[in-house]
Amino acid sequence: MSSNPSVLERKLIGILNAFEGEVDGVRGSAVADREGLPVVSGFREPFDLTAMTGMSTLAVESAQKVFDYIGLRGLRTIVFEGEDAKVLIYDLGGGQASFITVVRPDANMGLVKFRMALAARRLEEELGFTRPTGPHVEEIFIMTQTGLLLSHASLSPVLSKDRDVFAGMLMMVQAFVKDSFGGKGGTLDEMEMANLSLRLVRGRWCVLAIVATARVSEDYIAHAKEALEEFEDRNLASLNPWNGDVDSLQGTKGLLEEMLSRRPG
Secondary structure, three states: OOOOOOHHHHHHHHHHHHHHHHOOOEEEEEEEEOOOOEEEEOOOOOOOHHHHHHHHHHHHHHHHHHHHHOOOOOOOEEEEEOOOOEEEEEEEOOOOEEEEEEEOOOOOHHHHHHHHHHHHHHHHHHHOOOOOOOOOEEEEEEEEOOOOEEEEEEOOOOOHHHHHHHHHHHHHHHHHHHHHOOOOOOOOOEEEEOOEEEEEEEOOOEEEEEEEOOOOOHHHHHHHHHHHHHHHHHOHHHHOOEOOOHHHOOOHHHHHHHHHHOOOO
């Protein structure tokens, strides 16, 4: 790494910094090339970075040999667990580089792996290992206007408590915007969250929260509005007024899965 980072290095560091800020318990992360040499690093602790990236690359090579020997394919993540920390190594570009992170033992591993996979996709695109394919919808939330989570669909598993916290956070942001502008600022329907883009689609009684890797198209949003309107019409008796019974809602799973699988670009 040079003292004057290139545009690519700055982009890679930005992805690492965003990843580290998304999950509690991350102590640092780095990218190493196929030879085990550090490309960029987000570590602030006094680790021997070259030794860490070199040993991590050897670990990936050894793990791949084990997979090959027993006839398995698709090695992506290696996890080392210790008393003081856990080390995760994510393969980039089929062995062309490695994404390494160190987390505290109590870190939410499901969330770490999920966010790591999202960051890895962006790293691979920036490094030229994969071609950018436009935005991908990663998660869909459907909530009441007050922020009560009704249902959720995701490409990767996230703990239930994280879903509820996310839904509540969205409504807190909305309340902040409303209070800050004295009710004259309208509502906040789009925001950037580190490596992700959030778009809110509002119905009469419900809100769809769409989390994607980049800004989704207006055609996608228009379809989401139509789908949400149909869902609300179908569940009018339960939503107006809200009866508090999530199980009484019909078509929730179909709505979320349709929007999750639909091309957003």
